[in-house]
Amino acid sequence: MTWTAEAVATRARNLRSPKFGVIAEVRKLIQGVEGVVDMGYGEPNFNTPEHIREAAKRAMDEGHTHYVLPTEGLEPLRQAISRKLQAENGIVVDPATQVLVTAGVQEAINVALLALVNPGDEVIMPDPYYYVDPLGVMLAGGTPVYTHLREENDFRLDVDDVKSKITAKTKAIIYISPNCPTGSVFPREDLQALAELCAERRIFILTDEIYEKLIYDGTEHCSIASLPAAQDITISMFGFSKAYAMTGWRVGFLVASAELVRTMLEVHTQLVLCTNSIAQHAALAALEGPQDCVEDMRRDYETRRNTLVDGLNRLGFKCKRPPGSFYVYSNVTGFGMPASQLAKILAKDARVVGYPGSAFTNGDDGENYLRFAYTKDIDSVRLALERMEKVVETLPKGGEA
Ligand SMILES: Cc1ncc(COP(=O)(O)O)c(C=O)c1O
Structure with missing residues (x-):
């Protein structure tokens, strides 16, 4: 490391979550790949009204x-x-x-x-x-x-x-x-x-x-x-x-x-x-201004949430319908592998991105969860589910073994 890199303030050097690595690993797999359904970021797909x-x-x-x-x-x-x-x-x-x-x-x-x-x-x-x-x-x-x-x-x-x-x-x-x-x-x-x-x-x-x-x-x-x-x-x-x-x-x-x-x-x-x-x-x-734009987007999110949660549960994830925000924090223990491994398989083979819970926790159960942001339109959510279904079918039923 150069002396200039070493000399930066500790407060700045520490300003990087040690957990970012796990997200970076998933994102690396989709770099330059076409047609990815990216449900990693919490970024609304709508344009500002x-x-x-x-x-x-x-x-x-x-x-x-x-x-x-x-x-x-x-x-x-x-x-x-x-x-x-x-x-x-x-x-x-x-x-x-x-x-x-x-x-x-x-x-x-x-x-x-x-x-x-x-x-x-x-x-x-x-x-x-x-x-x-x-x-x-x-x-x-x-x-x-x-x-x-x-x-x-x-x-x-x-x-x-x-x-x-x-x-x-x-x-x-x-x-x-x-x-x-x-x-x-x-x-x-x-x-x-x-x-x-x-x-x-x-x-x-x-x-x-x-x-x-x-x-x-x-x-x-x-x-x-x-x-x-x-x-x-x-x-x-x-x-x-x-x-x-x-x-x-x-x-x-x-x-x-x-x-x-x-x-x-x-x-x-x-x-x-x-x-x-x-x-x-x-x-x-x-x-x-008029607030119906907010309500229209909210309804859209609600439809996606319902489709995503129902679909995930069908595929072997476990999640209830979360009452707020636009995230599903789904339990993946049924797949018998850590969430970061599953996230990588889904990114590579299904071209679907979800983030492992270990990116969001200091505790030890982060690898039991995958977070999906339903910030993509309903067709993309359906497509993500179809693609994930094909990949999940090929996985060993580790959790049930
Ligand atoms: C919980 C939470 N708080 C704050 C922010 C950042 O909000 P803003 O764009 O208003 O800075 C985000 C963005 O993802 C968030 O998820």
Whole structure:
């Protein structure tokens, strides 16, 4: 290794999940291969709805090409966010002091962690996780502490387990609901218990609600900040990427008490100065415009989910219909081989990509799961199932042997 490579800061060198290797190995097998059904990434296949794109074009033509001041975000956008939260989430915030528009939930996560976590602090998070969460904690100098989401508990949060993980160093818990990568949704009663626990033990709550609109079967999405016990200790993070198919625009937002937002604003300004002006105008159009585009996409995802889950179960995977997000975290123990081996076989022989659970966990059961993102159209989902069926038929029935 060159001395320049060796001399980089430890914090930067550590900013790579050791689990990425397993995804890289799968992706290598499909490099340059035509016609792959890639259900690895959580990237919506839809284009951003037209009225949102038009708003962005207008913003450019009208000269909204400057820094956005104040740096917490466009005032009309913060007002629209505040109205949305009150109407949809039961969260009441002052748009002037309690809203921060960020470069996606990604920035919100890091801004919140950098604002809260001191070196040595512990942050509890569900495992399996979104890889950004443990890395964000480490970037801030903290230590991730994991609470396992178990399949037999429908991948719900186990608040008693969270309680058992609390130490004098615990600063916060960060969770995602609807969940990535499992597709579970944490019910109100569990969040009520979590809110009470965290309020009593003086622990901050960070919620990633990016999948709030991708929810099925009439399941309720509960925002913990709407519960009185959690109101002052919660940083709630929301996005446009998934529900409005706006991953490339890099815009999201967080809300919290005015006191916390003041501190996070300093971190945000230091990192990015302000969020992209054109994207903020687009986000405003997303919130204020017709919402049937969101519902149309949601229905489409629901159809794909049903087709995918039914098909996977027919093929020997085991999975229930996950109530939220656009992931199926399927149990592959019936195939009698580790998930990473199965993922490679499927990538090579079926040209279908799913990610092994070991990429999302610190625990030892990751090799029991394959995650599929149903972010491809229904025909592609059907094609993936047909191709996988042909490959799976050739596998030894290892799990049953
Ligand atoms: C759980 C979760 N949070 C945050 C993000 C990033 O969101 P954004 O595009 O708003 O930065 C993703 C993207 O895949 C995600 O799955």
